[in-house]
Amino acid sequence: MRRFALVIFDCDGVLVDSELITNRVFAAVLAELGLPLTLEFMFENFVGRSMQHCWEQVGRMLGKEVPPHWQHEFQLRTAAALTAEVQAVPGIEAVLDSLDVPYCVASSGSHEKMTTTLTATGLLPRLRGRIFSAADVARGKPAPDLFLHAAASCGVQPDGCAVIEDSPPGVAAGVAAGMTVYGYCASTPEQRLLEAGAHYTFNNMAKLPALLFGPYTESR
Numbered sequence: 001m002r003r004f005a006l007v008i009f010d011c012d013g014v015l016v017d018s019e020l021i022t023n024r025v026f027a028a029v030l031a032e033l034g035l036p037l038t039l040e041f042m043f044e045n046f047v048g049r050s051m052q053h054c055w056e057q058v059g060r061m062l063g064k065e066v067p068p069h070w071q072h073e074f075q076l077r078t079a080a081a082l083t084a085e086v087q088a089v090p091g092i093e094a095v096l097d098s099l100d101v102p103y104c105v106a107s108s109g110s111h112e113k114m115t116t117t118l119t120a121t122g123l124l125p126r127l128r129g130r131i132f133s134a135a136d137v138a139r140g141k142p143a144p145d146l147f148l149h150a151a152a153s154c155g156v157q158p159d160g161c162a163v164i165e166d167s168p169p170g171v172a173a174g175v176a177a178g179m180t181v182y183g184y185c186a187s188t189p190e191q192r193l194l195e196a197g198a199h200y201t202f203n204n205m206a207k208l209p210a211l212l213f214g215p216y217t218e219s220r
Contacts, residue, residue, distance in 0.1 A: 004101060004180070004212060005160035008150050011107035012047075013166040014184055015127075016117040018086050019047055025081050026054075029074045035062055047188075048167025050108045050140035079116050088121040089186075091205035096126050098209045104130035106150040108140050108170070130154070142169040142196075144177035151177070162212055168196035175199075182211060 012018045023042040030037055035058065046054045051071075059065045096103065104127065107114055111133045118124040118131075132150040134140035151161050163174030166184040174181035175197035183193030183201040190201050202211055 004162040006151060006154050006156040007099060007101060007103040007162045007164065007212065008147060008174075008179070009103060009105045009164045010048075010166060010170050011105050011109055011114050011117065013089070013187060014164050015089060015092055015105060015123055016086050016121050017089050018082055018117050019043070019166075019187065021081050021085050022078055023047070025078045026074060029070065029077065030058060033058075033062065033066065033070060043188075048108060048141055048165075048169035050134040051110065052134075053140060075112075078113070082113070082116050083120050086117050086120050088123055089205055092123070095205055095208050096123075099212075102130075102154060102156075103127075104132060104150055104154055106132040106146050108134045108146075110135055141167075142172035142176065144173050147174055147177040147179060151179075164208065165193075165198070168192050171196035171198045182208065184208075 009015055012022065023039055023046065026046070027037055027039060027042055045057065055066050055071060105114065111131065114131055114133065115124070118127060132146060132153065134146050137145035137149050139145045147161070147163060148158060151158050158178040161177075161179040163170075163177070163179045163181045164184060165171045165174055165181060166186070166188050171181050171183050171193050181198050183190070183198030184205070185193055185201050185203050190203070193201055200211055202208060
């Protein structure tokens, strides 16, 4: 039996089903900038990373810094698309309601983006006051800074934390922080999460409470 003092959820792809929406908008903006990329490339290279990292990578690919107005345009388009389309990950409300230990969210996304998605899905009241962003720390995922910051803010030692992640950079960050990492592989290939160091994997959110607090030792 495991007993955690804190459960730390990633936001995009774990709490809210936003990855496809965001990357579709990002791909459209990049195409207008003269950098056509497939969604497969986007998911492999950008998902789980901070937007600062993504824009820096785009700049290297373009051979020049991306003008700020394009970044602002992306933010506007993304906020509009998420407000209109985003939904909660199926089953996540029941998972949150079942937890009898504290939980929080620690995301590579900005506070503004999380406010948009958590409000649109009705999850914000469950997480208000326990929302942490890569903007709060010096280094984003896969560095451990964000998860360590979330744990310290909640008064919990790293080894008492469970991390729920769906991207390789997020999994690597949780492992580097010394936490137990559960890889949600509904959209990400399980092998990629295992290669990043996930201790357990699962493909159905309804399985998570038993994985967290039951006598399970196997993945999925």
